[in-house]
Amino acid sequence: MRSRGESVISHLILVLGAAIALYPALSILVLAVSERGGRPSPLGMPRSFTLDNFARAWEGGGFDTALLSSAVVAVSVVVVTVTLSVLTGYALAWLRVPMAGPILGVLLIGLVLPYEGVIVPLHSLVKDLGMINTTAALILPQIGLSVSLGVFWMTTYFRGVPRSLPEAASIDGASRFQTLTKVMLPAALPGVSALALIVFLYAWNDFLLALVLVPDNADVRTAPLALSFFAGNVKGADIGVTAAAAVLVALPLVVVYVVLQRSFISGLLGGAVKE
Template identity: 55%
Template sequence: MKASLKESIAGHAFLIAGAVIALYPFLSIMAQALSPAPGSTASGPTLENFESAWTRGGFSLSLFSSAFVALAVVAVTGFVAALAGYALSVLKVRWRGLIMAVLLIGLVLPSEARIIPLYDMMSSLGLLNTYWALILPQIASSFSLATFWMANYFGALPSSLAEASSLDGANSWQTLRHVYAPLGMSALATLSCLVFLYTWNEFMLALVLMPDDASVQTAPLSLSFFAGNERNTEPEVIAAAAVLVALPVVIAYAFLQRRFMSGLLEGAVKE
């Protein structure tokens, strides 16, 4: 009993230290963002830096771009992956093994392996510096994980569901629409959190595919350019910009943490 108490104290101390260290960087930029920049007349915590970052860094535009791109990717990926997952796990189309193997490539492929041809493709299609340049490749990057996700979920449901539905005379589309889709909503919601997170945070694709037009650039890319310009920008304002970019995701995480966490952990298991 005593050993167990000692273990418990040591373990919890360890966990608390881990938690403090995990929190510290974010809290420290938060504190920095709230403190008055040189030349400011404010004496205590102030929101001036946020105003300054918002107007000088153009974050109203880039946060909108990020949200638009991420929501578009989430909506399309969720839809096409639900269709594909249904075909693979419930309809059990032939050559399933081969199709899954092809999908597996997308699960482990780094952006680096396709970034050069993607740039050439978008450039020849005239799509560089447009939302399309980011939306289309990111749907393709999330498609594998999303399809496996939905296939796993649909496949775990009792097969009697499909049988009963077809006994009622429903065709495969009606079965998906009225039986599987409603049941899959929760899995789809968790998946959406995951895809939203990946898309919102994506950096390399954005850097390469929308390099020149600030009006479409996503928030992480704007932040990178804004923070790279250190000579003209006070560190307090850069910190405020970083908080602005992180905040939408942090708020979403605070409300949907269970979905985010199970998404990240299960997504990891599937990889």
């Protein structure tokens, strides 16, 4: 075993790492709650407290509609993506799907493809479908872009379910679909919720798709896009209000993260770290 000193040094390194990870986020929070005349000290320590900045960001930046729009988009993307991924993952793991290998192979493209590389034709496609500047323009492409991750995720997860479970269900006379909903899905619930979280995270935080696909409709603008426009438009203006806007955009995810961080982390690591 190693010495006590090494343990202390290791923990000090971890404390330093955690501080570096948290500092920018905390400094923006401090800035957001600071009065205009009472800005944080050079090291970011608070000197005053107010919620005015939030009120001004809420009204001036249209963040009420933006947060709602983000929620609608993210929840829709999650529900459809997870449903499709569960169906496909179950079939690929347990049913005799013809050409299962080639199907997974094609979906593999989606895992490594940078969507920045398809954004131009995607814009043309959405335009041709008459969906530009609509909520559908954000929801449908994001489903397509996240199903490959979802399918791989659920296929792996379903393969981990013990064979005895579906066999018992089929002896009891359950249909294929019933086996999925009554037996397999409950067994794979941790995997489903981690997938839901990770898809929610990506959908909520997306910026480029929103920038390109809903450029000029303030009603369907998502929160990150609204923040980008707001921060860009008021560059010379009050940085405290921008900070408050950033906090508003980050807050819903941070709350979910604090509650469900285990699932989040396993999701972000692609299941590479098993709990």
